[in-house]
Amino acid sequence: NAGVTQTPKFRILKIGQSMTLQCTQDMNHNYMYWYRQDPGMGLKLIYYSVGAGITDKGEVPNGYNVSRSTTEDFPLRLELAAPSQTSVYFCASAAPGNQPQHFGDGTRLSIL
Amino acid sequence: GNSVTQMEGPVTLSEEAFLTINCTYTATGYPSLFWYVQYPGEGLQLLLKATKADDKGSNKGFEATYRKETTSFHLEKGSVQVSDSAVYFCALELGGYNKLIFGAGTRLAVHP
Numbered sequence: 074n075a076g077v078t079q080t081p082k083f084r085i086l087k088i089g090q091s092m093t094l095q096c097t098q099d100m101n102h103n104y105m106y107w108y109r110q111d112p113g114m115g116l117k118l119i120y121y122s123v124g125a126g127i128t129d130k131g132e133v134p135n136g137y138n139v140s141r142s143t144t145e146d147f148p149l150r151l152e153l154a155a156p157s158q159t160s161v162y163f164c165a166s167a168a169p170g171n172q173p174q175h176f177g178d179g180t181r182l183s184i185l
Numbered sequence: 186g187n188s189v190t191q192m193e194g195p196v197t198l199s200e201e202a203f204l205t206i207n208c209t210y211t212a213t214g215y216p217s218l219f220w221y222v223q224y225p226g227e228g229l230q231l232l233l234k235a236t237k238a239d240d241k242g243s244n245k246g247f248e249a250t251y252r253k254e255t256t257s258f259h260l261e262k263g264s265v266q267v268s269d270s271a272v273y274f275c276a277l278e279l280g281g282y283n284k285l286i287f288g289a290g291t292r293l294a295v296h297p
Contacts, residue, residue, distance in 0.1 A: 077228070104283055115189070115274060115287030116229075123282050131284070163228055167283045171217055171236060174283060176228030 075099050079164050079177035086154045086184045094149040094180050096164030104167040105147040106131075106174065107139065109160040116163060122147055154184045187212045191275050191288035198265055198295050206260040206291045208249075208275035216277035218242075218251055218258040219285065223272045232260075232273070265295045 080095045098105065103124050108116035118131030122141040136158060138150040147166075151158060161181050165174040192207040210216065217236045221229040233242030238253035247262045258275060275288040 106284070113289060115276075115289045116285075117287075118284060121282065121284060165228075169283070171278065172283065173219070173231040173234065174229075174285065176230070178226070178228045 077164055077166055077175050077177035079162075079180050081180060082178070083181045084183070086151075086182065088154060088156065088184060090154050091150070091152050092154070094151075094162055094164075094182070096147045096149070096177060097145050098147075098164075098166040098175070099145065100166060100168075100175065101144060102166035102168050102175070103144070104169065104174075105141065106165045106167075107137070107147070107149045108163045108165065109133065109158075110163060110179075111160050119149065119162075151182075156184050158182065159184045187216070187277065187279055187286050189275050189277055189286055189288035191273075191291050194272075194290075194292040196291060196293045198293070200267055200295055200297050201264045202295075204260070204262040204265045204269075204293070206273055206275075206293070208258045208260065208288060210256050210258065210275075210277050212256070212277055212279055214279055215253075216279040218249070219276045219278065220247070220249055220258070220260050221274045221276060221287075223274065223290070225271070229274060265293070267295045267297055269293060270295045 106121045107119040120139040122128045167174045219234045220232040233244040235242040235251035276285040
């Protein structure tokens with residue numbers, strides 16, 4: 074069972090570069106989420122989506138963009154990387170109706 | 186606003202010791218409550234949940250009871266194992282779309 078798959082696992086960027094973090098799920102879940110996890114902190118919600126074509130901001134959306142063209146994929150875009158975006162990024166998905174979220178293994182991103 | 190507060194770690198225990206990790210919450214309504222566990226290098230996994238007051242969630246020997254009167258959801262286990270070493274996150278869901286608000290996490294280290 075693949076579940077939620079994130080790529081890449083690790084990446085180093087220079088300030089001002091852009092990149093896309095990929096996330097795909099094979100559970101046909103309507104809901105998908107992006108979080109960031111900073112050292113010693115809990116996860117903070119960046120963006121979420123409740124279905125293809127529908128996205129909305131979470132708690133910390135600045136500096137990020139998302140799209141949801143299919144049920145399976147929910148990429149996260151960083152346009153102008155800043156050191157403050159150094160973090161571990163987690164994608165998750167869930168079925169509606171108070172179902173638990175399923176997480177990927179994360180992408181560790183460093184911006185230097 | 187809505188928030189989750191967990192006891193600070195790390196918590197260091199010997200194998201077979203009793204575990205308590207405290208979690209309290211602030212919420213404007215009646216949230217569902219969760220404990221997630223994160224093993225090294227992995228994403229979060231649901232450990233247990235409770236959806237209403239006085240519910241007890243349990244899994245793998247871990248238990249937590251939803252206490253509305255004290256706004257708490259403390260995690261307990263009677264006898265921990267080395268394999269329980271991980272970071273534990275308390276979370277609440279409120280407001281629909283299964284969006285979660287996480288505590289900062291508590292690192293547990295169990296020694297033989």
